[in-house]
Amino acid sequence: MSLKGKTAVITGSNSGIGLGVARELARAGAHVVLNSYTDREEDHALAAEIAKTFGVEAKYVGADMSKGDDCRRLIVEAGGCDILVNNAGIQHVSPVESFAPEKWDAIVAINLSSAFHTTAAAVTGMREKGWGRIINIASAHGLRASPYKSAYIAAKHGVVGLSKTVALETAEDPITCNAICPGYVLTPLVEAQIPDTMKEYDMSREDVIKNVMLKRQPSKEFATVEQMGGTAVFLCSDAAAQITGTTISVDGGWTAM
Ligand code: NAD
Numbered sequence: 288m289s290l291k292g293k294t295a296v297i298t299g300s301n302s303g304i305g306l307g308v309a310r311e312l313a314r315a316g317a318h319v320v321l322n323s324y325t326d327r328e329e330d331h332a333l334a335a336e337i338a339k340t341f342g343v344e345a346k347y348v349g350a351d352m353s354k355g356d357d358c359r360r361l362i363v364e365a366g367g368c369d370i371l372v373n374n375a376g377i378q379h380v381s382p383v384e385s386f387a388p389e390k391w392d393a394i395v396a397i398n399l400s401s402a403f404h405t406t407a408a409a410v411t412g413m414r415e416k417g418w419g420r421i422i423n424i425a426s427a428h429g430l431r432a433s434p435y436k437s438a439y440i441a442a443k444h445g446v447v448g449l450s451k452t453v454a455l456e457t458a459e460d461p462i463t464c465n466a467i468c469p470g471y472v473l474t475p476l477v478e479a480q481i482p483d484t485m486k487e488y489d490m491s492r493e494d495v496i497k498n499v500m501l502k503r504q505p506s507k508e509f510a511t512v513e514q515m516g517g518t519a520v521f522l523c524s525d526a527a528a529q530i531t532g533t534t535i536s537v538d539g540g541w542t543a544m
Contacts, residue, residue, distance in 0.1 A: 288524050290317035293418075294344075294367040296409070298322050298352050298401060299375025301330050303474030304424060307512025308372050308519045313341035315520045320365040322375070324351040353396040358404030368409040369416065370523055373402035373446070374424040378476055380483070383437045391438045398442035399449070406453055410462070419462035420523045423450045424515070427470045427503075427538045447534055454532030463531035467518050470538030471500050473509040506539030 295312045299305045301323040326349030338345035350357040352375040376398045379390040413419025429443035453464040
């Protein structure tokens with residue numbers, strides 16, 4: 288599978304799944320544009336390292352995915368966007384009655400509205416070039432609910448709905464739009480939930496992983512960032528040209544239950 292000559296923009300890609308997806312797309316030959324809300328030397332160094340490792344062009348564009356204007360600027364500054372991966376996301380866990388409204392707003396903005404803004408900014412260029420792939424990183428929580436994650440689950444269900452709608456609007460173009468729905472992947476976002484959950488359930492780290500996080504993941508294994516990247520590469524392949532408006536679960540069987 289060669290993505291040579293294609294440019295991929297991956298939101299929230301200086302860490303975790305976004306970085307894993309960027310690496311796999313670069314391995315397949317795509318030029319990559321990394322992003323997060325920071326603008327540090329190490330962010331740019333990450334892009335330089337990917338460029339060197341995979342022999343592609345890579346750059347980092349700082350843009351805050353909680354802000355619509357920044358989302359649209361990212362697509363402009365990328366200088367091309369054949370593959371758009373909407374991945375930026377945050378999490379907050381709280382019962383609905385005490386869920387901080389500003390956390391709700393931030394989660395909906397970063398996890399859902401950013402995908403609307405980047406897609407709106409990228410789709411015309413894809414139509415003009417006659418090829419495009421939009422890949423939204425949703426979640427098993429885009430298909431199933433859990434308590435205490437109201438904003439995240441609402442946003443991820445929204446991402447699945449947005450993916451279907453954009454797929455219909457681009458169905459007659461050589462553009463596809465799909466959502467990848469990961470189960471638990473051990474990234475900084477998940478790592479950050481472990482201490483609170485240990486406290487909440489009075490459990491060891493091992494028990495939290497086995498009996499809380501992986502309880503609903505029948506494989507009893509975390510999915511990996513490389514597997515998310517491999518799935519994204521597949522969605523960019525010719526074999527996936529008629530796959531649009533759907534979800535691909537990479538969740539160890541979670542949503543089979
Ligand atoms: P992570 O914390 O490692 O990565 C999140 C990325 O988003 C980081 O690069 C971060 O800098 C970026 N980001 C956060 N706020 C941003 C903002 N305002 N503007 C731009 N970038 C911003 O987490 P992850 O686990 O790799 O999560 C990536 C995506 O995968 C998220 O959308 C998450 O909901 C989804 N997901 C993760 C899991 C999992 O188990 N890790 C499961 C299902 C879905």
